[in-house]
Amino acid sequence: MPGSSTLDRVSSTGQAQSIDWSAVDREIARFSGRPGSLIPTLEAVQNIVGYLPAEVQRRVARGLGLPLSKVYGVVTFYSFFTMEPRGKYQILVCQGTACHVRGGAQIMSELQKKLKIGLNQCTDDRLFSLHSVRCLGACGLAPVVMIGKDIHQQVKVARLDSILKSYGWQR
């Protein structure tokens, strides 16, 4: 198919993962027909699959009657959408002003060292992926780290080990 080879090379899942296509189609059907529904559709689909590889984007495009390029354009524009799988727990280190002023950058580099991954990467056991997030709006509690749905506040480097361990991390 024209254009597909470039897109396929971008997403590098590697592992074969079974995708619940009927659930995906259900979400697409829920939103189709409504103008401007691409973003909520992609959000719903990403919640099912965990990320948006090329084949999923193609499905959405067909289902909503949109060009694939448009879907790809939106997926790559908004930081909440990812073409790479993410960890069971996403670690979001806030890089907002107040967190930065109170040591946020150091927390980020410490985590990279401990988990041996870079920004936006996943640990080998897929337990954690590390991301920076712009201002979680809890500036009063800087520096802030969000792991999964939990918000950790006034995080000190010395506490990182115990925080990670509470999510099942083994050094």
Place this chain on the structure above:
Amino acid sequence: MPSRVTPSIRNLADLDAIKQRVDDARKKCEFHVAVCAGTACRAAGAETLKSLFEDEIKRQGLKANIVVDDCGCMGFCAVGPVAIINPGEIFYQRLTPDDVGELVREHLGQNKPVERLMFHDEITGEIYRTVSSLPFIAEQTLVALRNCGVINPERIEDYIWRDGYRGLYRALTELEPRDIINEVKESGLRGRGGGGFPTGLKWEFCASAKGDTKYVLCNADEGDPGAFMDRSLLESDPHAVLEGMIIAARAIGAHHGYVYCRAEYPLALQRLQTAIDQATEAGLIGPDVFGTGFGFDLEIYKGAGAFVCGEETALMLSIQGERGTPRPRPPFPAVSGLWAKPTVLNNVETYGNIPQIISHGGAEYAKIGTESAKGTKVFALSGKIHNFGLVEVPMGTPLDKIIQKIGGGVPDGKRIKAVQLGGPSGGCIPAHMLNIPVDYDEIVKAGAIMGSGGMVVMDENTCMVDVARFFMDFCQDESCGKCTPCRIGTRRMLEILERICHGEGREGDIELLESLATTIKDAALCGLGQTAPNPVLSTIRYFRHEYEEHIRDKKCRAGVCSGMFKSPCQHACPIDTDVPAYLALIRADRVDDAYRVLSETNPFPSICGRVCGQPCTLHCRRAQLDEPLAIRHLKRYAADNAKHDPVKELPTTRSEEIAIIGAGPAGLTAALELRRRGYAVTVFEELPEPGGMMRYAIPEYRLPRDVIKKEIDDILATGVELRTKTRIGRDILMNDLKKDYRAIYIATGAHQSWTMGIPGEDKPGVFGAVELLRQFNLNQAPKIGRNVAVIGGGNSAIDAARTALREGAETVTIFYRRERNDMPALAEEVEAAIAEGVKMEFLSAPVSLQSDNGHVSAMTLQRMELGSFDSGGRRRPVPIDGSDYTVSVDTVISAVGQAADFACLEKCDSVKAEKGKVKVDRQSRTSDECVWAGGDVALGPATVVEAIQAGRVAAQEIDAAIRKANGEPAYVKPARPKIDIPYEVEEETVSRPREAIPELAAVDRIGSYAEVEHCYDRETAIREASRCLRCDGDRGKAE
């Protein structure tokens, strides 16, 4: 979730009935416990508190009618989790699960509020029981935030109890759309999202636009780092926003609305949805609001993580399912917006103000604020501030009032440096301008913008270049990429800033940044690009010197730009001492090697180990965990205990002879360094012994004389000639020196006390601190009286006070015109003085001295209060009229400042002095090409370690100038034997405080000059050195 049915609300009577019901229920309950359920308090553990309260009430079997409920964020994030118990609006802070039992038993069970859990003033200990009495709240004016912390945001009945939806009722039944717009115009409300566009005008444009389909949008994509006003309002009082939107819809003729809320706010999204559902159930959102036939439906649209979608045209494109790239305007959204229909887009806080404006009238609203900025503004106060959280103040409030009175000032005794307003689009207001009022125009004049309300406080440990880099990085990341000026321009600016922060700045970088900034501001397509350069321009405007230090000196005075240095402690040291190296060597029990590392840059390690002000500890990162390392004490341990290699006389390999005037730390360091380079050096000293301030100002109980002698003898042993009791300008003239010596270094210090400038100062019994200390050290001291007053707050004042006590004074009182935190003296010196019995009176300054029989007998002082910040970040003392009071004294010591005397320049015009200092260029050279100057005489009064640096630089410069004049190649430092530095860090860092400093008991110090501070023993020193976190990483491995 308990099952509930929202009553249908069709008219005023329905609103009244609900209000009455809630009122009755509240009155019936004996206690109402509101637990804050905002994001911040939840992050601090509040989520479980509500159920803990309920369980505990059941467990203790309390029979009273007690209601435990969630409430929204009342703004005081610094002390969360928070609970408020009525009656009496009793405020409880920092609650943990362990506190619940006591609270239930004492307050709910026996009506005895628990003082332990109330807000205490950190300094006075005063307790503030009620919410309204809290200093944080008392100075605020709550309009948009009036319901926050009072109501349960997930119950529409609570909102109605607070007169909610009455504004909407009036708008729909009593006013025409035209009238609504007029009320908003009359209120003077301007957009609170940052643009500040008059809201009424915007609605008017949209109302007059043609079309049947119009939209009302709420911009809840609050993306500015440092801003959380909108999040809080949405979580705590979502109905206020909804009501504002419905009123707006009526005004412009719209029937559909969206709230575009960022996905990073899950609680806000949930509360909004709950509010919309309940309002829909009640009929307030739907086809027939209040039975008037007006229909309105409202949907939430969730963002997907793009800051640029806070820009109005990008936001609309995002709702349309597109990439959020802004478009040029015109056409403006009021005419052609969402789906090309007329659209009003306003910020959350803007809508939050509307119900009040319609309920009470625009004129009423306009009573608060300034000419050009009406009403109140909500700020998110964060950064280096005690009381961080949400603050709402009338427009026109001075910024320093917000910082000081509401915010409680900067913690840890640090000095305020600047306040960042307006996030990545804004600018910083430096300390000395913080008295400007909160007003759109005043803030723009100062180079910042009001912005959405983010207010980040920065202190002396914030690097302003790093702040600019941080914001530019943000804008670069969030740039949509559509227009070249923003996409490429911000990248180029970021590259320059990153180079500067990594020590690779170049001359011309600042000018290049300014030029790029102007271009981007002019040419970028949307607000993101147009305002991205603002933080850079603002920091250059007020902190250009920091940029210059980064570029020219590779110095980051705040110790933040770690790409430029090995460790923050070393970088903070004026002589670049390799702190991690010698700490590592002490830890490895290699004290001789530790001493060698110290001596590389410091000829006076034993002296510095006793008297250095240790700027290194101010940047010690261990402080983030527990306490900074006792770096100075470890230096002393190494210097006192190491085997000192005997000092050999160095050969004179050069023909030039150098004269140094002054045998203080600057002069002696220069002498040593020049001697090492093979010069013949003669040091002239007017006093009987060498040492300068070290010998003749610092008292013996801080610095024993034999310690000074040993280290100075080591310098002299290299072959430096010392001629004491020789005063240049009297015994030998400068012009004569110039004939015999190839170069001269003036390092005469600043040994004259400033006068206080008050009447009666000339009478016997009044002394300058520096002169008095010198006389003591010469054993020529006059008799000190019994009732001594010392004026000033620096180290000289403390030295004079502690000396006076030892000389037999009965009472010694230090009078200082500011507060204790502001004293320039070392904190440990202040503590030692108090331990010895020195009294201190703050916020007082003398105005006159009275005498009796020709001798000083009394002093009249005036009390001070602290006003606005000066450029150094301290608050200015302002005299209080009519507060004069008199104390009896028989000795007054003035320690308010020091100045240099230029007696050595007698009959020599070629060396110029300016503002009390010898004028020198960056190479320490004076206006006479054969004369250099440094230390206090050129810097102004400074410290021993700064003088050491001055001496070292001067020696290098003198040598370089001589070689250049001779056409010789530059000096090549001989290779030193490498010292291998071990790298050892703890596997797991455990918090433990600094090892206590051994010292003489206060009672044993009376009348004695025995050294007060003692040295660590070997085990203690190793334990303390092991606390070092090795911030230099393994970069410090090879020396």
